Amino acid sequence: MLLNYIWVFFIIVGFVFSLIQLVFFHNSNIFNLILTNIFEMAKLGFDISIGLTGLLCLWMGLMKIAEKNGVITYLAKIISPLFSKLFPEIPKNHPVSGSIVMNIAANMLGLDNAATPIGLKAMQQLQELNPTKEKASNAQIMFIVLNASGLTIIPMSIMLYRFQLGAQNPSDVFIPIFLATTCSTLAGLISVAIVQKINIFNKILLFFLSSLFLLIGIFIFLFTKLPSEKIQTYSTIFANFIILTLITLIVMIAIIKKINVYETFIDGAKEGFNIAIKIIPYLVAILVAVGIFRTSGAMDVFIKFMKYFFEIIGLNTSFVDALPTAIMKPLSGSGARGLMIETMKTFGPDSFAGRLSCIFQGATDTTFYIISVYFGSVGIKNIRHALGCSLIADFFGILAAIVVAYMFFA
Secondary structure (H helix, E strand, O other): OHHHHHHHHHHHHHHHHHHHHHHHHOOOOHHHHHHHHHHHHHHHHHHHHHHHHHHHHHHHHHHHHHHHHOHHHHHHHHHHHHHHHHOOOOOOOOHHHHHHHHHHHHHHOOOHHHHHHHHHHHHHHHHHHOOOOOEOOHHHHHHHHHHHOOOOOOOHHHHHHHHHOOOOOHHHHHHHHHHHHHHHHHHHHHHHHHHOOOOOOOHHHHHHHHHHHHHHHHHHHHHHOOOHHHHHHHHHHHHHHHHHHHHHHHHHHHHHOOOOHHHHHHHHHHHHHHHHHHHHHHHHHHHHHHHHHHHOOHHHHHHHHHHHHHHHOOOOOHHHHHHHHHHHOOOOHHHHHHHHHHHHHHHOOOOHHHHHHHHHHHHOOOHHHHHHHHHHHHOOOEOOOHHHHHHHHHHHHHHHHHHHHHHHHO
16 A cells, blocks of 8 residues: 555656646656656566566576475575574475575675575565465565665675776775665664564574674675775675576585476476566556656755755755765666766766765665565565665665765765
8 A cells, every 4th residue: 555655656746846847947848758758667667577587587497496405495494593583474494584595695795686586486485474465474574674675795786887987996885885784784674673573682683693794794804805906806706606606506406316407497487487477567667656756857856955954954965966876776776876877977986975876876775676576576465564664774774874974985
């Protein structure tokens, strides 16, 4: 129901702003621009879904093999003590625990193309455990919020864009992004825990979380010891090595256990194709609504209002020039990426606004896209507190990004 209100809000506000542009600013081309954008966004939604089809078939096929050869069950057993606290609805050693671990690991390594198909598989498995098929379960909401918080330790694409635009040290946003995205993830996790009455101070939960962030901190420390020009190279090699090793291990274990790898892969790939078809309408819907809101000028007005507000209360408004990226990120990943590049081109990649836009881009994930695609793939209509908790994660991620940007670059 909440997504319904948001979708309608984007369209109506976009229409009102387009009328204002026509009547008061005599922009006779505004309706043409919006209609053109609507068609472009609808095509983009379809193109993304079709482009995702191959990846879905690949990863769903591999996940099917991993399911059959016991790899996912093994992962589920290892992570069971933690998940029994975070996801009390999931039965002990259920295969979905392994899928969630692989999804989160792929996100942390910046492997978006791998994370989404695995995440859709996990959502499908969670739906099988869901007693009310059109209403999101607590486990599904926790999973969505962890995805929307966007915990990433290798922001490879951001560093690459900074390098292409001539940044003196493309990796100087590496640690700030990690700090901001960590705050986002913790805020999202705590907000869900409060709503679902999960004891966040449980000894097992605290041990796993502290161990995880200690390992991430060590990883970050080791990477920062590398020469700046080598970080991109080594992080790419590391990420690619991890994913290729994973694929090879899944296949080799299946061969050892005398599983028909090819036929099992094909069975999983068929599931991937069906999921890709299901998400098309949900993706088209959210992209069209966001496109109308942005093209009408409503987003620009909001940014100007924010700048005026912060000036009145006497705050430093240096961060406002980068805010479009922060506001767009929950709505559209490609839109936020475009705004990040635009900000770096306008103010310079090594400017405060340029660096902050990169931190915004890496601090959180595309909340509305994730909610639309993941819930849409299993037919969930009542998302309950999923969006609210995800937006809390986004808010704290954005706030942390601003704070660390002033700490590192002001």
